[in-house]
Amino acid sequence: xxxxxxxxxxxxxxxxxxxxxxxxxxxxxxxxxxxxxxxxxxxxxxxxxxxxxxxxxxxxxxxxxxxxxxxxxxxxxxxxxxxxxxxxxxxxxxxxxxxxxxxxxxxxxxxxxxxxxxxxxxxxxxxxxxxxxxxxxxxxxxxxxxxxxxxxxxxxxxxxxxxxxxxxxxxxxxxxxxxxxxxxxxxxxxxxxxxxxxxxxxxxxxxxxxxxxxxxxxxxxxxxxxxxxxxxxxxxxxxxxxxxxxxxxxxxxxxxxxxxxxxxxxxxxxxxxxxxxxxxxxxxxxxxxxxxxxxxxxxxxxxxxxxxxxxxxxxxxxxxxxxxxxxxxxxxxxxxxxxxxxxxxxxxxxxxxxxxxxxxxxxxxxxxxxxxxxxxxxxxxxxxxxxxxxxxxxxxxxxxxxxxxxxxxxxxxxxxxxxxxxxxxxxxxxxxxxxxxxxxxx
Numbered sequence: 001x002x003x004x005x006x007x008x009x010x011x012x013x014x015x016x017x018x019x020x021x022x023x024x025x026x027x028x029x030x031x032x033x034x035x036x037x038x039x040x041x042x043x044x045x046x047x048x049x050x051x052x053x054x055x056x057x058x059x060x061x062x063x064x065x066x067x068x069x070x071x072x073x074x075x076x077x078x079x080x081x082x083x084x085x086x087x088x089x090x091x092x093x094x095x096x097x098x099x100x101x102x103x104x105x106x107x108x109x110x111x112x113x114x115x116x117x118x119x120x121x122x123x124x125x126x127x128x129x130x131x132x133x134x135x136x137x138x139x140x141x142x143x144x145x146x147x148x149x150x151x152x153x154x155x156x157x158x159x160x161x162x163x164x165x166x167x168x169x170x171x172x173x174x175x176x177x178x179x180x181x182x183x184x185x186x187x188x189x190x191x192x193x194x195x196x197x198x199x200x201x202x203x204x205x206x207x208x209x210x211x212x213x214x215x216x217x218x219x220x221x222x223x224x225x226x227x228x229x230x231x232x233x234x235x236x237x238x239x240x241x242x243x244x245x246x247x248x249x250x251x252x253x254x255x256x257x258x259x260x261x262x263x264x265x266x267x268x269x270x271x272x273x274x275x276x277x278x279x280x281x282x283x284x285x286x287x288x289x290x291x292x293x294x295x296x297x298x299x300x301x302x303x304x305x306x307x308x309x310x311x312x313x314x315x316x317x318x319x320x321x322x323x324x325x326x327x328x329x330x331x332x333x334x335x336x337x338x339x340x341x342x343x344x345x346x347x348x349x350x351x352x353x354x355x356x357x358x359x360x361x362x363x364x365x366x367x368x369x370x371x372x373x374x375x376x377x378x379x380x381x382x383x384x385x386x387x388x389x390x391x392x393x394x395x396x397x398x399x400x401x402x403x404x405x406x407x408x409x410x411x412x413x414x415x416x417x418x419x420x421x422x423x424x425x426x427x428x429x430x431x432x433x434x435x436x437x438x439x440x441x442x
Contacts, residue, residue: 020231022099024071027055027092029384031064040084041065050077053233055387056306057261059355066384068095091385098389099232102180112136117188117396120180123153123225126187126217130158137194146216147284150239153221155284160193160213166295169410172216172285173302175249175362177223177234178388181380181398182302186217188399189406203407214292219285220249233388237281239273241266247273250303251358252282253365256315260357272360285362293370298410301363302402305387306354306379307345309334309405312367314350314358321367323349326376329412333405334421340401343381344421376409378402 032038041058044050051070058065069077081088092098105119107129115121115129134143140162145154171189173182192199196208218224222238223246236246244266251262254276258264262272277283289299309330311323330347337345350358358364367375381390381398390398 019229020233022068022096022232023094025053025068025095026071026074026090027066027068027095027098027387027389028088029064029066029091030086030088032058032061032086034085035061037084037086040080040086044080050080052077056384057356063355064384066091066387091387092389095389098386098391101391102232102389103392104228110135115187115191117184117399119392120184120228120395121187122228123218123221126183127154127156129187130156130190130217133190133194134158141194146288147280149220149222149281150237150279151222153225155216155219155221155281157214157216157288158190160190160208160215162193162196163209165210165212167211167297168214168292168295169211169298169300170214170216170289170292170296171298171300171302172219172362174216174218174224175220175281175285175301176303177220177225177227177236178232179304180224180227180388181304181390181395182378183217183224184395185302185380185399185402186215189403190215190217192403201407203411204403207407207410211297212295214288216285216288220281223249235269236271237279239279243267244271247271247279249279249282250362251360252277252279253286253360253362255313255361255365255368256359259359260315262359276360282362286365289366289370293372296366296370296372298374299363299366299372300375300406301377302380303377304380305382305384305390307343307381307383308353308377308379309345309347309409310353310363310377310379311347311349312375313364314361315364316349316357317351319349321371322373325414326374328414328417329374329409330376331417331421332412332415333408335417336408337401337405338421340404341397343397343401344383345405346421374410378405 038058038061044052045054050073052067054067056066103119104122107125108114109128110132112132130143134141142159144157146157147155173186193208193213196205220237223234223236227234236248239247248270251270251272257276258272263270273279277286311326334345346353363375363377381394
């Protein structure tokens with residue numbers, strides 16, 4: 001037998017064996033209502049005496065917490081739940097089955113229309129598609145590498161310029177490897193901007209012509225690729241340390257570095273790194289933003305999950321600068337999104353919406369250093385039912401509602417909008433007011 005073939009098959013088999021699986025890991029939701037329950041969950045997060053991976057961390061009382069539990073620790077976990085009288089709800093009994101249903105569709109090179117949003121796509125195919133798009137539309141689309149990742153992959157920015165304008169929009173996604181839906185939306189946005197004149201959306205066409213669009217679909221190509229091929233829940237980049245792997249790139253920016261909701265342990269998902277901009281990915285993005293800062297009007301970062309619009313600053317409790325304006329525009333966007341699919345988003349700072357303060361994020365760094373008028377983070381679907389296991393059939397609806405929300409946000413004018421859009425206590429009156437508002441937005 002051919003020695004090369006034997007070695008090749010060994011490497012393939014070895015790679016498959018090395019892939020991390022989550023068979024029979026259960027996805028749970030819990031809502032701590034007593035301080036001792038919250039303490040239990042937070043200690044579980046820090047001490048790791050049960051194999052638990054938090055998807056939505058325990059932050060404060062009455063905030064939902066999402067996590068998966070290794071089946072080998074299920075009995076101990078249940079005993080602890082009983083001890084602390086903490087009620088949990090099973091969302092997905094076997095999370096691996098949900099991951100397996102997230103199909104990766106193959107893209108046919110040079111056939112740009114074969115790239116669709118009914119499936120997810122590999123790093124190689126996304127890179128091939130944006131390269132083909134640039135080749136197909138040479139007058140309006142340029143593709144540039146803004147730097148290299150830890151493992152030497154290019155970090156691409158696609159530049160869409162339909163007319164001569166000065167104002168810039170920078171959009172990024174995929175800063176966390178496991179947030180596949182963020183990259184799916186940004187590729188969807190690229191296509192919609194290029195074809196804006198042909199699809200009959202006047203407001204989108206206006207935006208496409210009004211700004212220079214700089215879009216980075218995958219800030220963290222190593223982590224994204226690793227999440228597809230090895231560990232579906234991989235979040236960080238792929239930097240190797242003596243005692244762990246990876247840096248959370250959205251904790252690595254030089255804004256209150258290492259102070260809030262970060263870790264100094266490379267084994268943790270929110271490890272901030274040894275120093276600000278220690279990672280080539282965050283450094284490349286920061287240098288690119290710095291280069292375009294002079295005419296930067298919008299900086300928008302797409303993440304998952306949570307169904308929220310997050311206004312800077314992530315590390316502060318008090319609202320600052322143009323918060324009220326962004327809050328008003330964001331609420332108009334939320335109403336548009338709700339009208340399309342009935343999916344509810346919320347808006348506020350990180351502290352308002354998640355109950356935590358976060359240091360070292362890209363949006364806070366951009367807002368603090370360059371003061372663009374509009375900076376916001378979209379946390380896309382869902383609200384925890386699937387989380388990072390968002391099924392294929394929700395990709396297109398997510399993209400459609402997010403595009404509507406983005407267009408509304410970027411074209412909104414000050415309007416009177418209810419402070420609490422979806423509070424059940426309003427009952428019939430709230431529903432009537434909502435319908436009136438939606439009619440007004442038509």
